[in-house]
Amino acid sequence: MNNNLFLNYINSAINGSKVVQANFLNVLDKVSKTVIKICNHENLIINLDYTPSTSWPTYKNKTVAFVDGGLDKTPMPSSAPLTIRAGSYIVNKAANEQLFKVNNSKIVDLFDPDNELYDFIDDDSFEDMMLNKKKDAARIICEAATLVNHIQSGKKYDFCFLHGPIQAILTPFTQQGFPPFTQLATEDFIPFINGKKDKERKKRRMTPEDRHFIKVYLECIKFIKKSPFPIYGVVETAVSAAYTKNLLYNFKNKGHISSKDYKETIDTINKYRITDSNLFEIILKRNQALKPIEIQKQFYGNKLIQRSMWDEVIEQYPKIFMGYVKATDNQSPIRIETLNYPKNLIKDFGYILCVSRLLPNYGYLAGLAVVDRFVKISNFMSKASRNYRSTHLLKQAINNKDQNTVSLALKILSKKNRAWINRPTKRRK
Template structure:
């Protein structure tokens, strides 16, 4: 790809509304000729990055050949995993409903067993219930609690599929919707509650599993599930559709081995000054079907931001073998993560490319779109979770014999979402 090709790609992206936020970053520096300056500088940065990757043999390409690819997949099976969280609007606590679905498909199979949909895991509980199966204590940041429960639930479902022993055994590959290795420091804060023992046994798939409070904390349990998933030997990858982070961590990892430290930092400063993350920059660097040779990337962030209590555990977390794959000319590349010792990653990337091209103008593995719609918790089910929670709360209040608890439960049952009765006192 020439410098002129990159310029044309950048100008085409700008005409489609891309890079608008990036250009706005330059306005306060130089309001005149902002777009022209942006195109010129981005073209220079992209040309430099492509030359470095290409010159060092780090660019690879998968040919899109559906007429020959799909017949070759006959006899294989592939699983796609995603989870859905119930939207429960109650003022009393932190109720949660999660279900994780899988979609398993056997290309070329024309029998009734070609496709299989299954709810791999389902949890309904109260985040603030001290006796609940999911969490043992209170924690104010409900968003983090829900994220932790969803992440662990989806990984647990992937583990169940990867070591499947019934039928034809595990699938030839499992594709998770989202990162394979998430940053865990935000979930290691003081007061973050452990999962209940019953939930942990369900996650691990072992009714005899015993773990203390530390073992049942998210940071420990997530590490255990990753280890067990890796031990299965089944190729498991995570596909990340939208890269929202601003730090070009993948490019930084690549440059560390290609340039001297000062040269790499100078180039990275230019990339950051234009607000470019990995996906935005690689969108104009890569061409259709290209991907960067996978690199081991640490996903746990700066060590000085790790909770001291978890430093040793976080330091042992696996790196994510990471690449960016651009499925077609008009679609941004997306991130694919795997374990460093993954088998047949080239075959999995070919699967991801071909499933990303099955729908026009889509550009992401279509199996994940299918399972997303299957696992999504519909409004009627969220209302059911809410109703069940109200019934249990009222029963517990009546059983306690405490007039204040009964009064509170009645108000919860009668309230609608963020009722004025439950506004915090000034």
């Protein structure tokens, strides 16, 4: 029976898979050919000049900040520790400046009612899912707050790059019951909100709505949009087809394609889960880029991704500009996002290409790879933290002197996924 199963399994891989995959490639090929035509028609593909030996000496005196956030999500049933830090690698080689700086950091226990990050809401529904969302929201806001810090510092940057999208998708945080940040945390993230003077700040008490992620993040985004220097969010792998879908949408609006063709193509893209990465991997050649197009990030076409009580606020979010740069033949192109259309598109994208080509195989901004390592919460930290928390739990249980409590603590500490190692086996001789 097993033999038959194996045979069928292999047969399916040989014959069935062949058909399915041929069909996928066929669809991808056709969509990409169409998208290429549209891109060409819209004159979106640009060739970037890559002459590093002459470009780098001119880039030498640029002041650039690379920003990223690091997060430790140590899973513990008895507590919800969260460590976040967002930091920067600021470099200007001509000025002999190579500065590594942690701009924002938070260490809290989300189960602690008095934690300084979120207001405590006693709601145990979808606890795990909500916990992860809280952690993600905290990371996103820390990164955005770091960009705010750089703008506020008054330092004359030539560029600022964020590891990740310039504007995150908000849908996960619109869920009912998602807690607001505390007053303290909010003031920390958006220090400009109450004016510069401390006295004024104390006067105004913000409402829970004002302190909600959707609102605080909006304040950050608005502030970032006004930045005197270009700020780009750079995404390594695009898992969505936002660029393609918006491109088709604009094309339809111009009347170049029918609503029916638009709808069917979007359906196909969704059904086959075709992403921008898939398509532009085929369309773009090395040292080529796609001009940014304007995208309402929280919408697909004219439709809000998911409706919620935050719709009105979400509609206030500015549109972003999204483009792609392909730095290497080995990897998919990288997605470049910005809140304002680049004033010097060719120069800026040329710089991005140069910095990305410093990792010729990976094709991603080397400065972001550097800051990623810098802010990462190292294993030794999370391990030590976990050990202390476990010890603490066990000590408390033992102090309780109740055998059941100790037993419970032990079970909590040893809570792991079901593992093959625990399955019943014959006794070994």
